Amino acid sequence: MTEQNAVSLSFDGGTLVLRGAGAGRREPRGEERGTTDASVVPHPSSIGAGWQWDDRIGAWRCEAMAYGRVVEVLRGRFGAAMRDEVPTPQRVAWPSVNLPALRAEQVAALDAWEQAGRRGQVIMPTGTGKTEVALAAMQRTGVATLVVAPVRDLMYQWHRRILRSLGCDAGIVGDNLFDIKAVTVTTYDSAYIHMGRMGAGFGLLIFDEEHHLPSRCRREAAILSTATMRLGLTATPERADGLHKDLDYLLGPVVYRMPFKQARGSTLADFEVVRIPVALNDPEQATYDQCSRVIRHFIAQRRKDQPGYTWQDLCAESGRDPQARHAQKAYYLKRSIEDRAAEKLRVLEDIFRLHYGQPTLVFAGSNAMAIDVSRRFLLPTILSHTRKRERLAVLEGFAEGRLPVLVANRVLDEGVDVPEAKVAVVIGGLGSTRQAKQRLGRVLRKSGNVRAVLYEVVCEDTKEVHRSRKRRRSDAYERTRHRRV
């Protein structure tokens, strides 16, 4: 039959399927698969790109990500006899382009990306206009584009930016929506789930905060797509697990990197870090000490028999031993007391008095603390479950100065545009470098010559002090003036 003899390439669930190019030998599972039957030529496995024989469908299969290379090689080998059934990404004509003139470093980043064949990563500190670089890249390529953002509010923010700058009402995949258009915004989690279905529709992929991509599951969003053009953006590519090395093969190499120091003072405002230690009040301190005693006592008891007994052992034991569980709970209660210390609310009052009239951001370590602050001062919050409408109302109210303060949990850590905040207060949180950098990025946005202030409110004589020290080790804090109140 002629149908069987025609060579055809198609997209199937995030992979490419090649039919009519000869058959592989059936192999028992678990052993080496897909070795070729030498009597049939030519063989896809000799073409490279990781073709594997799939006996379930009687065809060759490879990753969708290899599409660009695969088509080139197959065209060279089979010429017009090869039928490419993979959908061609739509061309996009932007209804109304309204992009600001790019600054020198933004132009340099964009040029570097274009010269690298429209593949690769751009690393720029927060607040230096990564989004504008990406929008300019979209405008230049004019092809169906998928933008992947870490969380829902960033996804909506991209939607707004695309509408404002390129006049295009992008589709949304995520937040219980599944609306694919030529230009679509989504989140990493939704991209992972749906890429098997939508992986053939886009010519350009943009991964905002690309350091989220290399994790074992989320990376599949890049692997399952046929897009030949890829752009990754971040201020902080490094991952503690070292997987950021894989970004090179998922997106392309780093094509442009702007050091943080260069950004400071020029694009960003100078800033000051002020640490304010607070003490626990008497009832808090009493519970805190009681918890400490419970934990110390339990561990001391255990160490009598097992000298090397650690916290990990305790956690492992908590499922079998009510005492261990009790100690574990005591530990979490301690953390919660540090996080929600009443004194922090009093210090916040002082800061609000001092910076009256200046837009202020408050970062809490937990939803519970954010809500505590909100209830005490009647201030709006942005939490992970805040819906789109309220989020917009709050961000707009804050931007226009109608709302004096915005309280957030960790949601605002990355990339959410918060205009012109001059004061930030960190009243809890983890000690990771990335969080510190991103948080600083919020305060550092340049507007006028007002010096920004970052307050860290930490409980004295508790674990929080160590976390604060760790935070300050980040290179983002270099050359800042540290003050103790």
Next chain:
Amino acid sequence: MLTSEHAIVEFRAGRAVVDCLTRKTHGHYTGYAERMLAVYRQGIGRERRWLHQRVEEVFTDEPDCPARRVQAFCKLLDDAAVFAADAGGEAARLRVNVFSRAAAMHPLVEQPDRLFENDPARVKALIAAEYGVDWNDIDRRLYADVMSFQPLEAFADDLDAGAFLSHYNVAQLQACLYRAQSMSITATGDLKTILRYAKLARLMHEIVRLGPSRYRIELSGPASVLRETRRYGVNLARFLPALLACKGWRMTAVLRTPWDATAVLTVSDTDGYSSHLADPRPFDSSLEEAFAEKFGAMREGWRMIREGDILHEHQTTFVPDFTFRHEDGTEVFLEIVGFWTPEYLAKRREILGRFRRRRILLAVPQRSLREGVVPGENVVVFKTSLTIKPVLAALEAVRLGPRVPEP
């Protein structure tokens, strides 16, 4: 369903041991289950966090209870409950409104002075007066949409302790399968059902015949042939309840452990898991029984084999109800079709087209045929029960008809 954060599984020497509460190992859990159900039944109007705290308290003195197990119980109880979720966004509107009013009086200070004179109590009283309600009422509604503050509205009243624990065991098995890369099932019965549900869960299959009425079915997804991926773990988990409702199978799943090694999970129909699906057996099985009994093992040179063989052509499978083998070697398959619409007919034709090198007969009830439809070749139409005579005639017609090329 649980999430992977609720999964309790131990990996020992390459094997996965999933948390399972049986009467033998955890007999006393029936009492706990009753107490937990009572917390929810008597907790209508209570906030979610209050319910979770009470459930946690049930296990205060229980030596054998990991925190994850309690969280999993809470999740399953929540799944069986209805909470006031504030779908209309009333709390959000209230917040925007209250905070906008308060903005003009910022900051609210505990010690008012000449510069800042607004203390929280006064401002709250002012705002409450504008709404014409008590502040406590506003305060209660202000964050009512936050998960942990949502009040319980209703709870399933048909759930008993035994069913709840059995539900938990299945849910743990499912949560464990999120780590699965592939699944292999050795089946002797209910093959049709297994394949039908695998397809519904968007899985790909590979079938190997191991012996008479004994098959190995491998389940995975498109990308599985290229790399090890947990991508289809959710599909495998979704498929599991259907498998548990079947009989005569043994399943082995390959899991990826948190340390990036592989481990094997083995479950069979004798492990005592019970599924919540209705019995998937087709309604017309009695029809097949009756016909098989009437026909006997051998008749006029034809030997009858029940569900003798599965025909498969890549991802298309065909499980005939009967295989007939004539003494001269001719083999004919028969499928009894329960209902028949033009669309179903077209789909069936397409499938049979892929098996055109096989001889297949369809038996179709008269009542399913629409007015004016002409049944094609190889179709036996019957009224209420399938009789021997027309089937034998059709078998002979196939045997003596034009030869088809051997497969």
